[in-house]
Amino acid sequence: MTDFALSRQISIGEQLSQSEVDEIFDANFGYQFKGITPRTRAQGKFVILMSNEGEIYDDDIGGDGSLVYEGEGVKEKGDQSDKYANSALIESESELRPIYLFTSQEGVDEYEYHGLVDVRDYEYVSDGSRMVYRFELEMLGVESWEEYQESAEDVKVSIDDSQSLFQDKTEYTENRRRVRASVFRREVKRQYENTCVVCGRSRYTPEGKPEVEAAHIIPKSESGADKIRNGIALCKLHHWAFDSGWISLSDDYTVLLNDWTEQNPPDAVASFEGTEIKLPLDADKVPHPKALQAHRERHGFDS
Numbered sequence: 331m332t333d334f335a336l337s338r339q340i341s342i343g344e345q346l347s348q349s350e351v352d353e354i355f356d357a358n359f360g361y362q363f364k365g366i367t368p369r370t371r372a373q374g375k376f377v378i379l380m381s382n383e384g385e386i387y388d389d390d391i392g393g394d395g396s397l398v399y400e401g402e403g404v405k406e407k408g409d410q411s412d413k414y415a416n417s418a419l420i421e422s423e424s425e426l427r428p429i430y431l432f433t434s435q436e437g438v439d440e441y442e443y444h445g446l447v448d449v450r451d452y453e454y455v456s457d458g459s460r461m462v463y464r465f466e467l468e469m470l471g472v473e474s475w476e477e478y479q480e481s482a483e484d485v486k487v488s489i490d491d492s493q494s495l496f497q498d499k500t501e502y503t504e505n506r507r508r509v510r511a512s513v514f515r516r517e518v519k520r521q522y523e524n525t526c527v528v529c530g531r532s533r534y535t536p537e538g539k540p541e542v543e544a545a546h547i548i549p550k551s552e553s554g555a556d557k558i559r560n561g562i563a564l565c566k567l568h569h570w571a572f573d574s575g576w577i578s579l580s581d582d583y584t585v586l587l588n589d590w591t592e593q594n595p596p597d598a599v600a601s602f603e604g605t606e607i608k609l610p611l612d613a614d615k616v617p618h619p620k621a622l623q624a625h626r627e628r629h630g631f632d633s
Contacts (some may be wrong), residue, residue, distance in 0.1 A: 336354050336474075337353065337355075338354060339474060340354060341473055342444060342473050343443065344442070345440050345442055346432075346443065347439050347440065351363060351415070355430075363432075363569070364382055365379075365415060366379055366402055366415035366416065366418055367415070368414070368415060371529075374580075375418070375427045376429070376475075377418050377426055377427065377429040377539050378421065378429045378430050379429055380441065381397065381434075382434055382435070382436055386491040387416045395471065396469075397431075397466075398464060398466060399419075399465045399467050399594045400462055400463070400465075401415070401416040401462060401464070401518045402466065404432075405415070405459070410454075411448065412454075412463070416463050419452065420463070420464075420467035421569065423450075423452060423542070424514075428478065429447050429615050430469075431445065431469065432441070438457070442506050443467055443631075445471055447465070447468060447469050447480055448470055448509075450466045450467065450468050450512075451466040451539075452464060452465045452466065453545050455536075472506075476587040478509055478630060481513065482509070482513040485517065485558065485561075486513065486517055486558055488612075488614040489497075489557055494557060495557060495559070495618055495624075496548065497550075497553045497555040497556070507556075510556040512545060515544045515559055517544075518544035518561040519540065519544055519563050521558060521563070521610035521615050522608060522611075523611065524542045525542060525543055525547060525563060525608055526563060526564050527608045528565075528568040528572075528602050528605075529565060529568060530608055542564065543564055543569050544562075545569050545572060546560055546561060546562065546591060546625050547617055547618075547621040547622060548560055548621050552624075554621075559617060559618040562579075562617055563608075568602075570595070575628075575630065576588050577599060577602070578598075578626045578629055579607060579617065579626075580620050580630045581619050582606075583617070584604055585603055585604060585606060587599070587600055588630070590630050594628065615623060
């Protein structure tokens with residue numbers, strides 16, 4: 331199956347010239363292929379990303395599939411902007427779109443394809459002389475957008491049976507697990523509109539990045555699946571409170587406070603006891619009752 335953006339499928343590890351990349355993506359570069367190249371088709375937006383190992387860029391590719399990628403902007407022009415190229419990656423942190431990664435050496439017309447990558451995080455920080463965007467990317471190990479979407483649909487589909495809340499460790503490859511985690515993180519935050527379900531707050535960093543995190547109800551350490559009904563959106567404080575067992579949720583979606591410990595709960599946690607949580611945009615994506623029961627049992631709440 332061919333990607334909507336490609337004239338033919340390409341494989342991870344395939345070496346291509348710039349003209350071949352241009353033809354496959356119908357990119358119409360008109361200049362040296364480098365950096366962040368956003369494109370839009372009738373089917374949606376996508377990004378062609380090139381990490382250069384020469385003098386132009388200093389991107390840090392880790393052995394674990396992580397990539398620290400610096401945004402675009404000529405040093406002589408000062409601080410990097412959040413416009414055009416950089417905005418394509420900034421928006422990709424929350425908006426689902428394919429990002430195709432290539433690497434090359436400076437001055438060599440040969441580009442190696444590394445598959446799709448995901449924007450896990452980004453920050454706007456000083457490099458000592460100016461403000462720059464630093465993007466934390468993850469290589470997903472999948473070649474095509476269709477392959478990504480197959481896993482994405484499995485994460486987003488509504489589930490009724492409790493068995494689907496648990497991940498079969500032999501069912502998916504590591505690459506598919508990365509894709510599923512990527513979709514889970516993005517879709518949970520979208521369903522709850524970047525708002526903490528407990529306190530109802532939606533905080534943003536100075537560069538506009540939401541603070542809220544996608545939390546598993548049945549944790550990954552207990553084989554909790556990347557399914558929307560096994561997730562809720564929480565701010566950093568209430569994510570900690572939920573994972574540590576200070577709070578849990580009832581079957582009617584109200585906040586329960588731990589009553590067996592001799593420790594005093596933080597006021598910013600205890601004050602929400604008995605309040606109703608924010609529910610997701612789609613009614614069929616509410617937290618699964620079996621997931622909530624498992625969380626209560628794990629942390630000693632009466633079920």
